[in-house]
Every structure is written in structure tokens, then in C-alpha cells.
Amino acid sequence: MLPFLTQVVLALSLIPTVYILYCGLFYRYKRRSLKYLRGPPRTSFLLGTEYDLLLQTDAFHLESKWFKEYGTVFRANTYFSEDMLMISDPRALQYVLHTSGYRFPKARDVKQATRFLSGCGIANVDGEVHNRQRKALNPAFSVKQLRQFLELFQRSTSSLVAKWKQELHASLEGSSIINVSTWLPKATLDVMGESAFDYKFGALDGEETELGTAFDNIFVGSRLYPPKVELLYRSFRRDLPALVSNILLRFPTKQERKFLAFLNASKKVGKPMFEKRSKEKAIEQDSKDILSILIRANQQEDIKKSMNEDEVLSQIATFITAGHETTASTTAWMLYSLARNPKQQSRLYQEIREMRERLGPNAPTAQDLDSMPFLNAVIKETLRRYPIIPNLIREAQSDDIIPLQFPVTSVSGDAVSQIPVSKGQRVIINISMYNMLPQVWGDDAEEWNPDRFLEPSMKTTTLGVYANLLTFSAGIRACIGWRFAVIQLQALTFGLLENFEFSPPPSGELDEIQAIPFGLIMPMKKNKWEEGKQMPLFIQTRK
Ligand code: HEM
Numbered sequence: 001m002l003p004f005l006t007q008v009v010l011a012l013s014l015i016p017t018v019y020i021l022y023c024g025l026f027y028r029y030k031r032r033s034l035k036y037l038r039g040p041p042r043t044s045f046l047l048g049t050e051y052d053l054l055l056q057t058d059a060f061h062l063e064s065k066w067f068k069e070y071g072t073v074f075r076a077n078t079y080f081s082e083d084m085l086m087i088s089d090p091r092a093l094q095y096v097l098h099t100s101g102y103r104f105p106k107a108r109d110v111k112q113a114t115r116f117l118s119g120c121g122i123a124n125v126d127g128e129v130h131n132r133q134r135k136a137l138n139p140a141f142s143v144k145q146l147r148q149f150l151e152l153f154q155r156s157t158s159s160l161v162a163k164w165k166q167e168l169h170a171s172l173e174g175s176s177i178i179n180v181s182t183w184l185p186k187a188t189l190d191v192m193g194e195s196a197f198d199y200k201f202g203a204l205d206g207e208e209t210e211l212g213t214a215f216d217n218i219f220v221g222s223r224l225y226p227p228k229v230e231l232l233y234r235s236f237r238r239d240l241p242a243l244v245s246n247i248l249l250r251f252p253t254k255q256e257r258k259f260l261a262f263l264n265a266s267k268k269v270g271k272p273m274f275e276k277r278s279k280e281k282a283i284e285q286d287s288k289d290i291l292s293i294l295i296r297a298n299q300q301e302d303i304k305k306s307m308n309e310d311e312v313l314s315q316i317a318t319f320i321t322a323g324h325e326t327t328a329s330t331t332a333w334m335l336y337s338l339a340r341n342p343k344q345q346s347r348l349y350q351e352i353r354e355m356r357e358r359l360g361p362n363a364p365t366a367q368d369l370d371s372m373p374f375l376n377a378v379i380k381e382t383l384r385r386y387p388i389i390p391n392l393i394r395e396a397q398s399d400d401i402i403p404l405q406f407p408v409t410s411v412s413g414d415a416v417s418q419i420p421v422s423k424g425q426r427v428i429i430n431i432s433m434y435n436m437l438p439q440v441w442g443d444d445a446e447e448w449n450p451d452r453f454l455e456p457s458m459k460t461t462t463l464g465v466y467a468n469l470l471t472f473s474a475g476i477r478a479c480i481g482w483r484f485a486v487i488q489l490q491a492l493t494f495g496l497l498e499n500f501e502f503s504p505p506p507s508g509e510l511d512e513i514q515a516i517p518f519g520l521i522m523p524m525k526k527n528k529w530e531e532g533k534q535m536p537l538f539i540q541t542r543k
Contacts, residue, residue: 034083036410037419039075040066046232048077050084054225057526059390059515060432064446067433071408073419076428079235084426085419088433090440090461091405092419096394096427097463097475102127104394107426109238112245116252117218117259119267120311121318122480130477136297136307137315137480140196140290146483147366149195153488154363157495159204160187164500168541175540177505180335181523181533184328184492189215191488192324196290197273197316214265215320218258225518226255239424266317274298274312290319319481326388327485329520331492332535333386334378336523337448339502339510339537344450348374349542352498369490377450379489380467384435385448387471388520392429396421406439431470434463503538510536 040049040062049062053076056062063086066074072089087093096104105111105126115124122133139145160183168176186203189212193199201212226234230253237245252260278295294315300306338345351374355364369375400421407417421427436445440461442452453467464470465478466486472479479485504510512526513534523535 034075037075038070042077050078057514059517059521072406073408086428088430089404092402103397107393107395109234110393116256118318119314121314139288140293145288153491156187156191161499177536179536181332181535184331188324188328196319211269214262263317267313270313270316329388334382377453380453381450383471387431390432394427396425398423434470501540505538
């Protein structure tokens with residue numbers, strides 16, 4: 001028998017342990033039950049179906065299978081067997097993303113992990129702070145401001161074209177298989193650095209910069225997915241009282257330590273850049289590039305409009321991570337789709353040639369690019385079919401009721417037209433499933449078919465910031481850079497298709513490409529993930 005005092009000490013130390021376990025695990029299990037909704041069976045008590053979604057080798061396969069079986073709203077499980085709500089119903093999405101304002105913030109575990117990557121930048125803050133940062137940054141993303149970048153987008157596309165031509169000339173046949181997935185992010189990284197922060201990555205020219213290396217290191221040497229124990233640890237941290245989770249956040253996972261190294265490098269590079277520009281008289285009131293805007297916000301005395309230095313420096317990491325791989329991967333999937341659909345590729349080339357005949361040697365203006373129906377249909381269809389961010393993870397800030405457009409059938413066979421949710425309920429916004437809803441996009445929604453955007457009969461909902469798509473999300477947290485991305489996609493599509501013809505490599509390699517949901521939808525070869533991103537295309541210079 002233990003001495004009485006030891007028993008007391010043990011009993012007392014048990015209280016916080018039980019409390020932590022209650023908050024971390026049992027509380028969520030008890031409160032957030034959606035048992036009345038149908039959904040896929042649980043495959044693992046600890047990891048739930050969220051882990052199955054993470055591991056799938058075709059990013060849209062499982063959701064699509066479940067969606068066909070259970071409808072536009074169903075139940076799945078996250079870690080520790082907590083129920084999560086999967087939604088692709090238009091009215092439910094409208095409610096969560098638009099109507100509710102900030103009442104469905106990003107899930108705490110997601111925010112805790114991404115905070116290591118991009119600090120207190122706009123993507124990781126909520127409520128009033130987000131509103132303040134967004135208002136300050138909005139002018140950098142106006143149509144007028146972004147059109148000024150078109151020339152930079154075209155210059156960077158020309159550099160990429162020159163690099164590929166060099167490769168093709170080096171081969172005797174004037175054609176070659178190029179892994180476009182390694183080149184495109186270099187072009188978009190250079191553009192992001194120069195347009196937003198006046199920083200030259202020189203990635204296309206193979207230069208090594210401190211920031212570029214730190215970004216690459218996030219992926220180098222890491223396994224594709226964090227080990228299960230890291231995922232469970234991150235999930236466990238989510239519901240703990242702030243005091244306890246703040247202590248645990250001092251012990252980041254291996255992946256989070258890499259994120260942090262990139263954030264620190266971007267702050268280190270950004271600080272002198274920011275200080276130098278701050279001292280220059282050149283920050284005129286009307287200059288609206290991101291860096292000038294950040295500097296002015298930092299110099300603001302009005303607390304409702306200002307940003308402190310940490311917020312300003314965190315935006316550098318935020319924009320680099322949010323703004324280059326997204327556009328690059330979308331372009332890779334577009335070239336993939338065009339290579340697989342040679343007739344559509346010829347139609348696109350025909351439209352580009354007609355525009356070239358009209359322009360002579362001049363580069364197309366933003367109006368010229370907007371006036372090309374098929375080029376824009378190809379871009380929209382690629383964004384629809386290959387949404388680079390396939391889902392968003394949110395949680396209810398308070399008890400709420402989510403309305404549905406298309407009622408679903410409950411376990412007991414009743415029609416359900418609204419879903420009551422408790423505070424903390426995990427809600428998965430299925431971007432890819434909304435983008436493929438037959439009710440909106442037709443029975444061939446799983447096909448890549450740009451013509452659907454040329455048909456006046458196409459049904460529309462009023463969701464999303466561009467082309468009725470959810471690819472850039474919607475509402476107050478929609479992608480701030482969507483116009484930037486669209487103009488860059490227009491410039492890349494015009495420039496690359498004008499110069500090259502893309503086809504599947506004769507070896508059949510393209511059939512091995514899978515859409516892997518590794519944060520973003522990454523193209524990788526079946527059973528060869530260790531080779532990294534792969535989109536090998538047979539490229540010929542156009543005569
Ligand atoms: C095809 C390209 C792109 C896609 C598909 C895309 C998609 C998205 C999505 C889905 C979100 C919402 C994320 C969430 O709520 O968790 C988002 C947010 C964001 N994106 Fe993009 N994005 C793209 C390009 C860009 C570019 C080029 C920039 C910058 C120039 C950018 C900057 C941002 C920022 C800063 C946010 C956070 C906005 C906020 O929380 O207020 N994105 N993006």
C-alpha cells in the first residue's frame with residue numbers, strides 16, 4: 001500500500017490527466033455525433049475515414065463513390081472516431097462559406113499546423129484580424145492592379161518557352177519528353193517573388209536562393225505523409241484548453257519543424273527587404289503592389305488599418321506558399337488534359353493562331369485574352385475538373401443549423417433538409433464534389449469537356465468567385481489571388497500552346513499518372529512516389 005501522501009499526490013495529478021483526455025478525446029466523441037446520417041463504415045477507430053481520404057491514390061475517387069451512395073451530405077469519421085460532416089450541397093456551402101460570416105473558421109488542428117508555415121499571415125487569422133488584413137491587401141488584387149502584371153506573366157512564359165526550346169533543340173528529333181511539373185512551379189515562383197515582393201528567385205535559371213532552398217526543404221527527405229502518430233498528436237492537440245495546447249505547440253512534429261524553418265527563412269529574407277523599402281521615399285500613396293501595401297499598413301497609425309511587423313513578414317511566406325504551386329499544378333493538369341484530347345488542343349491552337357494573325361508581333365492584352373472563348377473555357381474546365389485544393393476543413397464556432405438544397409435520406413429513411421451541428425463540429429467542404437455535381441454540371445460532370453462552358457443552357461448556381469466554381473472557395477475567405485491566377489493561366493496557356501504541341505509520351509507513361517491528395521493535388525507516377533511530381537509530356541515545337 002502506498003503512503004497516504006503519495007496517494008493524494010497521485011490522485012491530484014490524475015485530475016489534469018483525466019481533464020486533458022476528456023477535452024482531447026471524449027468530449028468531441030460525445031457531443032459531435034451525426035449518427036442519424038448515412039455514411040461510409042469506419043475502417044479504423046483511431047484514424048477514421050479522414051486517413052483513408054488522405055491515402056487515396058486518385059484524389060477524387062472515395063468522395064465520388066460515397067457521394068453517389070449517400071448524396072451531397074453525409075457522415076464520415078476523423079481521427080479518434082469523431083464524426084465529421086462532408087458537404088457538397090450548394091445551399092449548405094453557401095451557408096457555411098457566405099451567410100455565416102466567420103462562424104465556420106478553419107479547424108483548429110489545421111490552423112495550428114499551418115501557423116508553423118505562414119505565421120499570422122492572412123490565411124491563418126480569423127474574425128476581426130482577418131477582416132483588417134484582407135481590407136488592407138484587397139487593393140493589390142484589383143483588376144486594374146493585376147493587369148499591370150500581365151507583361152511580367154508573359155515575360156516569364158517566354159523564358160519558360162525558351163528553356164523548353166533549348167531542351168528540344170538538344171534532341172535530334174526536335175521533340176522530347178519533358179516533366180512539366182518540375183518546370184512550371186519555377187516559372188510561377190519567379191513571378192510571385194517579383195510581382196509581390198520585388199524578390200528575384202531566379203528559379204527558372206537554376207539559381208539557388210535562401211528562400212527557394214528553404215521552400216524546397218519542406219518536401220525534401222520527408223515521407224509523403226506524416227506518420228500516423230504525428231497525425232494523431234495533431235488531432236489530439238486540437239480540443240485542449242489553450243494553455244495546454246500552447247505548451248504542446250512548443251513540441252512541433254517533424255513536418256511542422258520544416259514549415260517553421262521556411263517561415264523563419266522568409267522572415268529573415270523579408271526583414272531587410274522590408275526595412276530598405278520602408279526607408280525609400282518611393283512608397284507613393286498610389287502604389288498598390290503587395291510590398292508597398294504592407295509597408296503602408298505597417299506605417300499606419302490607425303490601429304484598425306495597421307499591421308505589425310510580424311504580420312507583414314508572415315505575408316511573405318503566405319503568398320509564396322499560396323500563390324505559386326497552385327497555379328503551376330493547375331497548368332500541369334491543363335496540359336495533361338489537352339495532351340489527352342488532341343481535337344480540343346487543335347481547336348485551342350486555331351483560336352490562338354487567329355488571335356496572332358490579328359495582333360501581328362504584339363503581345364495580347366488582357367482584353368484580347370478575355371475575348372478568347374475557347375481559351376477561357378479550357379481554363380475554367382481545368383479548374384473545375386482538377387481543383388488543386390480538393391477540400392477545406394472547417395469547424396462550427398457555435399451550435400448551428402445548416403440548410404440543404406437537396407434533401408438526403410437519414411439512416412431511418414427520413415428525408416433530412418437541414419443539419420443541426422454542435423459547437424466544434426468538423427465540416428469538410430468538398431470542393432471537388434461540388435465541382436462535379438451532376439445537378440449543376442450535367443451527367444458528364446466527371447469528364448474534362450470545355451464545351452460545357454460554351455453552352456448557354458448550362459445551369460448555374462451562385463457560388464464561388466469565378467465561373468460558378470468552388471475551386472477558389474467562396475465568401476469572405478475566398479482566394480484573394482484568384483484574378484492573379486486566372487490572368488497568369490491565360491498568359492501561360494496562350495504562350496505555351498502557341499509554341500508547342502503536347503501529346504502523351506509513346507511509352508504510355510501518362511497512364512501511370514495519379515492525382516495524389518498531398519495537401520494539393522499532385523501528379524505522381526503509380527508506385528513511384530519517390531520520384532516526386534511527374535507530368536511527363538511529349539513536346540514538339542510548332543512549325
Ligand atoms: C489556381 C490557383 C489557385 C487556387 C486553385 C487557389 C485556391 C485557394 C483556395 C481554395 C483558398 C481558400 C483556402 C481556405 O479557405 O482554407 C485560397 C486562399 C488563398 N489564396 Fe489562393 N488559389 C490559387 C492561387 C492563388 C494566388 C496566385 C495567390 C496569390 C497571388 C493566392 C493567395 C491566396 C491567399 C492569400 C489565400 C488566403 C485568403 C484568406 O484567407 O483570406 N492564391 N486559395
